[in-house]
Amino acid sequence: MASIAQTFNRSHERIGPVFQGRYKAIRVEKGRYLLELLRYIILNPVRAGMYTQRKTGHEIATEQP
Numbered sequence: 001m002a003s004i005a006q007t008f009n010r011s012h013e014r015i016g017p018v019f020q021g022r023y024k025a026i027r028v029e030k031g032r033y034l035l036e037l038l039r040y041i042i043l044n045p046v047r048a049g050m051y052t053q054r055k056t057g058h059e060i061a062t063e064q065p
Contacts, residue, residue, distance in 0.1 A: 005018040028034045045051050 008018050009015055028037060
């Protein structure tokens with residue numbers, strides 16, 4: 001993971017950690033909690049204003065950089 005962060009930082013001319021905190025794995029045992037996690041992961045960029053419009057999965061998968 002460190003080499004990925006170093007490469008990212010070099011290509012974006014920045015220093016420091018790429019992520020805010022350490023990676024933490026948790027076990028999801030209940031379907032309802034999994035649903036809440038998926039909602040958070042999918043909707044968080046929209047709520048944060050990173051995307052101004054929602055796209056379908058197909059649009060995202062076929063988008064050119």
